[in-house]
Each structure stands twice: as structure tokens, then as C-alpha cells.
Amino acid sequence: MANGARRGEQVLQRLRERPPAIWYRGELIKDVTTHPALRGGVQTLAKLYDLQWQNPAVSLYDSPSSGRKVARSFMMPKTRDELVSISKAMKVWEDYTHGMMGRVPDYINRAMTGYAAGAPFLAEADPRFGDNAVRYYEYLRENDLCLTHTLIPPQANRAVNSAKQADPFLAARVKEETDAGIVIRGCRMLATLPISDEIMVFPSTLLKNPEDDAPYAFGFSIPNDTEGLRFICRESVDYGRSHFDHPLGSRFEEMDAVVIFDDVFVPWEKVVLYRDIKRCNDAYARTGAVVHMTHQVVVKNIAKCEFMLGLAHLMxxxxxxxxFQHIHEKLAEIWVNLETMKAFLRAAEADAELDEWGVMRPAWNPLDAARNLFPRLYPRMVEIIQQIGASGLVAMPTEADLKGPLVEDIRKYYQAARAEAFDRIPLFRLAWDASISAFAGRQVLYERFFFGDPVRMAGALVTGHSSQIQQYADQVRAFVKEARDEAFQ
Ligand SMILES: Cc1cc2nc3c(=O)[nH]c(=O)nc-3n(C[C@H](O)[C@H](O)[C@H](O)COP(=O)(O)OP(=O)(O)OC[C@H]3O[C@@H](n4cnc5c(N)ncnc54)[C@H](O)[C@@H]3O)c2cc1C
Known part of the structure; x- marks a missing residue:
């Protein structure tokens, strides 16, 4: 029975009772809540749900249908104040994870809220699809479930579309359609947070050819424990060590997994997009889902900049x-990044307007600028941590060393100008985990790519903002013409 906003224990209980088929290093994980590769991230996920009850006035709101307290990231804002209240709620989780868990559940909560708001757009293709989106969103909100999502086909041959791969069933596609639903066979490249409850399987890469692409064009969401659905994990970046040794990896391993659909049955009640190439391509933008997701992403970026600035300063x-003067320049660079992200968020909220669905939608331009900029800013901030830390990032003993026979050597030789060894070591271990560990490398890759290939995002930006760009081109053309006319009149 739906109870509204969950607490951590309920999150763990559902994962224990309904385990998804998550494979790790050749084995099916029986219980993700205790498995060494995943339990750190699972514990953090559960803590986030407890956290929302520690700040209910900020994190929760009253469900419009049941009156229960539900997560604020499911709100469809009608005013700017409500919109700002959502980013304030999202910041609570981002502060807790320091932006290092990109897939805190808010991310897809905002997407599904956007899709439900834009249900009339989905209903234009089939009235059932609009109803499905709204019903599913309400189900998520009232049960406070958390989703992963998977969009792109596997990276086999990027020179051709999914239909032209060596095997047309490499990429997940419709194998069969019945009165009851569709059967999906094939694979999707990636889903971050397989330790969630359900999965949103939506289109992403622009589908181009109506005949070829139709079997790959669909949008639906199903429970992660659906029969035939399998997740194959990458190697964990949680080394199973203490918070002292591995401060980020031991807490924030959200995991990425390839998703396999082994003839997965999807009932029609779960489908919101189907075989309609144009609608699939337009859905994120028209419903507003992409805008609401990016709103969440910028809040995450702010938390990440704050963390990197604080860390750099302490080091x-x-x-x-x-x-050293160049050190000031580096600190200043991170500070500018932070203020840039804050300005984007503020502008997006200040210029928000009611959209065609009656939802207060953040302004897209500042968010689009932020999502195109951050993939370059984050790797640079990591580089700055490396440049400041230098060999201090590797001349670094472990918790066991500090408890071992060489402790007096360590006390003496690991001291710093303003920190005793026992304070300096955990600080520099944190810097290591933020800049050179496997966890750090995966964070950089995540920021480079999670919202899409930056090259193609830039292409979409130029196309999407072409009329604005044209306006300035016209101004420059007039300026050039003036000089030409002056010279040759
Ligand atoms: C850590 C991480 C987590 C992620 N989590 C998720 C998730 O939860 N759900 C999800 O759906 N996706 C997720 N993604 C996938 C993300 O959406 C993709 O990485 C992104 O869309 C780029 O696609 P790709 O990785 O397949 O790269 P590819 O498309 O294979 O690109 C490889 C290279 O080829 C170039 N290239 C390929 N095609 C073109 C083209 N047409 N024009 C120009 N250049 C091209 C690219 O620029 C790149 O240099 C995640 C990615 C990462 C790294």
C-alpha cells in the first residue's frame, strides 16, 4: 500500500524483497544491501530517504491526490516560489552527497514529473499513453519509488543505426506485439543506479529513419525485477574499505550497468511512446522533461563546485x-565556476514561465548553457586538485598504517604546516578520492558524458538556438555593411 515519502529502511526492504537481476563479476547478486561492491551506495541511498524526513518542510510536500507527505521532487510547480522550493529540496540531497552521486532519485523524479505534465502530448498519439504517464507518475510519487533510466544502444558500430548493426537485435527492439503488450529483446548501453526500484526505458539518440527505426522507438517503465531483465555491472569503484581510506568510493558508488532485455514483456499500461519516431525525438523537449532534469543537474553542479572549492582551500x-600566486588563480577558477553555476540556476528560476501544460518551467537557455559548460569545468577542477596536491596525493598511508607499528614515523613525517598528520592524512585521502582514484576517474567520465556526447550536444545547441544566434549575426552583418558602404559609396 502506498504510504508517501519513504524512509531508508523501506528502501532496503524493497531491494531485499524484490531483488533485480544484478550481475557482478560473473555472479548474480542475491542481496545488494549486503554485497561488498554495492552496499556502500545502497546505504547512502537509504540515508537520503531518511534525510527527507529530517527536513520535511523542505524536502516534502502534501500530495495533491492523497494529502500524504511526498517527495518535493515530484511537485509540478505552478509558481516561481514553488519552483525554487524544489531546487532547495534537491540541494539537501546534493549537499549530503556533495554532488558525487549523480543519480540521486531526484534526477528521474523530475523527468517523470515532466512526462506526466506533458501527458497531453503523449496522448495525441494514443489516449492510453497520456493516461499511462499520469497514472505511473502518481504511482511513483505515492510510493516514493526510485528509477534508473536507459537510453542509448550498445556501442558496437556507431557509423550505422541500430537496424544496420551486425545483428538487428543488438540494440533493444520490439520483438513482438500482442493485445496485452510488447516483447523487447536486445540491449541498452547503460543504466546508472541499477540499485533502484524501476527502470525508465526511453528513446534518446535521435532516430532518423522511420522504417528502420520504428522497432527501436518506444518509451516505457517497468520494475527492475521484471522477468528477463538483467543488469551487468562494471567493476565497483568501492574497494570495500573504510570511510577513512576511501571517503567517496565507500559512500557514493552508484554503479553503472549494461541492461539486457531477454524477451521482456511490457504491458500496454506501461507504454507512453511507441513507433512514432518524431514524437520520440520531440518528447523530452515538448513535455519539459529535459528542462526539469537539467534543473536538477545544475543543483548537483553547484554542490560539486562547493565541495571542490572547500577541498582545494583546505589542501x-x-x-x-x-x-604562491598561481594557487590563488586556481582557487579563483573554482570559485568562478561555482558562481557561474549559481547564476545559471538563478536565471533559470527567475525567468521561468508557465509552459503549455500549466507548469512553471525553468528557462532553458541558462540550463542548456550549464549542461554544455560543466563537462569542461569538472575535469579541470579535478586537474586543479591534482596540481595543488602533487605528490601529497600519493604519499599517503592508510588507516591500517596509522594503527600499525610505524605510527610515530607517520605522526612526524606526514605533518603539514597547519595540520597534524592525523588531520592531514584523511584530508589528502579525500583529495586522492576526488582526483586520482578509480572513483575519481569514473566521476570525470560521468561528467563528460552522462547527459550525452558533448560534441552532439553542442550541435543540438547551435541548431536549437539558431534564431538567437542569427539575431547577432544580423547585427554584425549590418556593422560590416556600414563599413563597406562607407568605403564604396
Ligand atoms: C558514467 C556514465 C554514466 C552514464 N549513465 C547513463 C544512464 O544512466 N543512462 C543512460 O541512458 N546513459 C548513460 N550514460 C551514457 C551516456 O548517455 C553516453 O555516454 C552518451 O550519450 C554518449 O554516448 P556513448 O557513450 O555511446 O558514446 P559514443 O556515441 O559511442 O561515442 C564515442 C565517440 O564517438 C564520437 N561519435 C559517435 N557518434 C558520433 C556522431 N554521430 N557524431 C560525432 N561524433 C560521434 C563521440 O563524440 C565519442 O568521441 C552514461 C555514461 C557514462 C560515461
């Missing part, structure tokens, strides 16, 4: 590096 202060 500089510990080793007395503030006497």
Missing part, C-alpha cells in the same frame, strides 16, 4: 601553499 591551507 592549500594545510601545506601553506597560499603564498
Amino acid at each position: 592549500v591551507n594545510a601545506i601553506g601553499a597560499e603564498v
Whole structure:
């Protein structure tokens, strides 16, 4: 029975009772809540749900249908104040994870809220699809379920579309259609947070050819434990060590997995898009889902910049590096990144307008700018941590060393100008985990790609904002013409 906003224990209980088929290093995981590769991330996920009850006035709101307290990230805002209240709620989770868990459930909550708001657009193709989107959204909101999502086909041959791969069933496609639903066979490249409850399987890469692409054009969401659905994990970046040794990886491993559909049956009640190439391509933008998701992403970016700035400052202060001018330049660079992200968020909220579905939609331009900029800013901030930390990032003993016979050596030789060894070591272990560990490498890759290939996103940006760009081209053309006319009149 739906109870509204969940607490951590309910999250763990559902994962125990309805385990998805998650495979790790050749084995099916029986219980993700205890498995060493995943339990750290699972514990954090559960803590986030407890956290929303610690700040109910900020994190929750009253469900419009049941009156229960539900997560604010499911709200369809009607005013700017409501919109701002959503980003404030999202910031609670981002502060807790320091932006290092890109897939806190808010991300897809905002997407599904957008899809439900834009249900009339989905209903134009088939009235059932609009109803399905709204019913499913309400089900998620009232049960406070959390989703992963998977969009892109496997990386086999990027020179041709899914239909032209060596095997047309490499990419997940419709195998069969019945009165009851569709059967999906094939694979999707990636889903971050397979330790969630359900999966949103939507189109992403622009489908181009109506005949070829139709079997690959669909949108639906199903439980992660659906029969025939399998997740194959990458190697964990949680080494199974203490928070002292591995402060980020031991807490924030959200995991990425390839998703296999082994003749997965999807009932029609779960389908919101089907075989309509144009509608699939337009759905994210028309419903507003992409805007609401990006709103969440910018909140995450702010938390990440704040974290990197605080970390860099503490490192500089510990080793007395503030006497060097280039260090100030580096701190300033991170500060500018932070203020840039805050300005984008503020502009998006200040210029928000009611959209065609009656939802207060953040302004797209600042969000689009942010999502195109951050993939370049984040790797640079990681580089700055490396440049500040230098060998301090590797001359770094573990918790076991500090408890071992060489502790007096460690106390003496690992001290810093303004930190005793026992303070400096955990700080620099954190810097290591943010800049050179496997966790850090995966974070950089995530920020480069999770919203899409930056090259193609830039292409979409130029096309999407072409009339605005044209306006400035016209101004420059007039300026050039003036000079030409002056010279040759
Ligand atoms: C850590 C991480 C987590 C992710 N989580 C998710 C998730 O939860 N759900 C999900 O759906 N996706 C997820 N993604 C996938 C993400 O959407 C893709 O990485 C992104 O869309 C790029 O696609 P790709 O990785 O297949 O790269 P590819 O498309 O294979 O690109 C490889 C290279 O070829 C170039 N290239 C390929 N095609 C073109 C083209 N047409 N024009 C120009 N250049 C081209 C690219 O620029 C790139 O350099 C995640 C990715 C990462 C790295």
C-alpha cells in the first residue's frame, strides 16, 4: 500500500524483497544491501530517504491526490516560489552527497514529473499513453519509488543505426506485439543506479529513419525485477574499505550497468511512446522533461563546485601553499565556476514561465548553457586538485598504517604546516578520492558524458538556438555593411 515519502529502511526492504537481476563479476547478486561492491551506495541511498524526513518542510510536500507527505521532487510547480522550493529540496540531497552521486532519485523524479505534465502530448498519439504517464507518475510519487533510466544502444558500430548493426537485435527492439503488450529483446548501453526500484526505458539518440527505426522507438517503465531483465555491472569503484581510506568510493558508488532485455514483456499500461519516431525525438523537449532534469543537474553542479572549492582551500591551507600566486588563480577558477553555476540556476528560476501544460518551467537557455559548460569545468577542477596536491596525493598511508607499528614515523613525517598528520592524512585521502582514484576517474567520465556526447550536444545547441544566434549575426552583418558602404559609396 502506498504510504508517501519513504524512509531508508523501506528502501532496503524493497531491494531485499524484490531483488533485480544484478550481475557482478560473473555472479548474480542475491542481496545488494549486503554485497561488498554495492552496499556502500545502497546505504547512502537509504540515508537520503531518511534525510527527507529530517527536513520535511523542505524536502516534502502534501500530495495533491492523497494529502500524504511526498517527495518535493515530484511537485509540478505552478509558481516561481514553488519552483525554487524544489531546487532547495534537491540541494539537501546534493549537499549530503556533495554532488558525487549523480543519480540521486531526484534526477528521474523530475523527468517523470515532466512526462506526466506533458501527458497531453503523449496522448495525441494514443489516449492510453497520456493516461499511462499520469497514472505511473502518481504511482511513483505515492510510493516514493526510485528509477534508473536507459537510453542509448550498445556501442558496437556507431557509423550505422541500430537496424544496420551486425545483428538487428543488438540494440533493444520490439520483438513482438500482442493485445496485452510488447516483447523487447536486445540491449541498452547503460543504466546508472541499477540499485533502484524501476527502470525508465526511453528513446534518446535521435532516430532518423522511420522504417528502420520504428522497432527501436518506444518509451516505457517497468520494475527492475521484471522477468528477463538483467543488469551487468562494471567493476565497483568501492574497494570495500573504510570511510577513512576511501571517503567517496565507500559512500557514493552508484554503479553503472549494461541492461539486457531477454524477451521482456511490457504491458500496454506501461507504454507512453511507441513507433512514432518524431514524437520520440520531440518528447523530452515538448513535455519539459529535459528542462526539469537539467534543473536538477545544475543543483548537483553547484554542490560539486562547493565541495571542490572547500577541498582545494583546505589542501592549500594545510601545506601553506597560499603564498604562491598561481594557487590563488586556481582557487579563483573554482570559485568562478561555482558562481557561474549559481547564476545559471538563478536565471533559470527567475525567468521561468508557465509552459503549455500549466507548469512553471525553468528557462532553458541558462540550463542548456550549464549542461554544455560543466563537462569542461569538472575535469579541470579535478586537474586543479591534482596540481595543488602533487605528490601529497600519493604519499599517503592508510588507516591500517596509522594503527600499525610505524605510527610515530607517520605522526612526524606526514605533518603539514597547519595540520597534524592525523588531520592531514584523511584530508589528502579525500583529495586522492576526488582526483586520482578509480572513483575519481569514473566521476570525470560521468561528467563528460552522462547527459550525452558533448560534441552532439553542442550541435543540438547551435541548431536549437539558431534564431538567437542569427539575431547577432544580423547585427554584425549590418556593422560590416556600414563599413563597406562607407568605403564604396
Ligand atoms: C558514467 C556514465 C554514466 C552514464 N549513465 C547513463 C544512464 O544512466 N543512462 C543512460 O541512458 N546513459 C548513460 N550514460 C551514457 C551516456 O548517455 C553516453 O555516454 C552518451 O550519450 C554518449 O554516448 P556513448 O557513450 O555511446 O558514446 P559514443 O556515441 O559511442 O561515442 C564515442 C565517440 O564517438 C564520437 N561519435 C559517435 N557518434 C558520433 C556522431 N554521430 N557524431 C560525432 N561524433 C560521434 C563521440 O563524440 C565519442 O568521441 C552514461 C555514461 C557514462 C560515461
